[in-house]
Amino acid sequence: MNEGKVYKQREQFCGNCKQIFDRNDLTWINDNYGIPYKKVCESCYEEVHEQIRNNNYGEELSYYEMWGD
Numbered sequence: 001m002n003e004g005k006v007y008k009q010r011e012q013f014c015g016n017c018k019q020i021f022d023r024n025d026l027t028w029i030n031d032n033y034g035i036p037y038k039k040v041c042e043s044c045y046e047e048v049h050e051q052i053r054n055n056n057y058g059e060e061l062s063y064y065e066m067w068g069d
Contacts, residue, residue, distance in 0.1 A: 016044035 012023040015038030026039040029048050032055070040048050 012039065014039070014041040014044055016040050016048050 010023045011020050012026060013020060014026060019041065021041050023039075026041055027045060028036045028039055029045060029052070031037040031052055037052065038048070
């Protein structure tokens with residue numbers, strides 16, 4: 001029925017190196033709580049995983065920065 005149908009390649013940026021890849025070549029990486037953090041390419045996976053393991057994947061805001069006085 002769908003013989004010969006060609007699907008368009010969907011491009012997406014790697015969340016770390018910002019290069020363009022087919023979205024199926026990117027992998028979701030989860031933070032320390034199991035929440036999907038970002039999609040990264042295979043070459044960036046270990047680097048981002050190490051950042052998460054060392055808790056360096058984002059600056060935490062203080063109470064006052066987040067909510068004010």
